[in-house]
Amino acid sequence: MANRQVLAHLQNSLYALEVQCSLSTQMELNPETKALPGLRDVDKHNYESSYHRTTAIGCLRRILAGERHPDVMGIMIRCMLEAEEHDVETGRAMDRMLRSATTRTAEQWVRTAKRWQEQQLVHLREAIVLARSLVGESMWEYAKKLEY
Template structure:
């Protein structure tokens, strides 16, 4: 009975769930860090604008990866969908490194009353990265390979 159950479960469902959790955490990072622009005391917080230069493409790549996983869960099978998803995971990881750098600058420059809030944003960022990493591990266990993990040149990022 258990043997047949494994064949009925769509392996992409787990991938979609992990990516959705990463995106949810990213939504919290976006909402909370953007909120700082609307608080007089933190509207010019050092590091926030720079961090957002990487948070925007990181979010785009997560959204594209989730959409790709949704298509695979729905039964589409084109290899280019998998390639899109894996490339976007790599691009999101690369952008996450710069997001993390920006969050550290924000934490260092925040007034003591805002440091706990910045630490909470960092915890959400940790979750976003952790679920992305779990997704990558799960895909590799399914035999999916990843493109070469290199930093984009001259600060540019690919939007595919």
């Protein structure tokens, strides 16, 4: 049951990322937002964060289906941690965008995207906390050291 809670948080996090990605991509078309410093960084980190989230979800689905290989669990954990790092960087880039916004419209766009970004990070962190309590410290440390 607890693994399903991790999955629910990851899915909610992915949903928020999907909406945030759609907003930030649309900002590339908006004359008031397309040149904001940080927008390219948002795209770069969204790309990485999307990859790591979907990989973590795929690993968790395999675990829920009975997979027991330690690498699968390790990859899941490592991907959640990688996604978290990119989410933090996305938030920093959005803060730069917000500081540089010169119109009310640009500010509203960035604030809306930032709210979704914050939700993706909140749900991801909930998944991380739950997963850590489920796997134990030795698996957690193993996963942090994985290189792929």
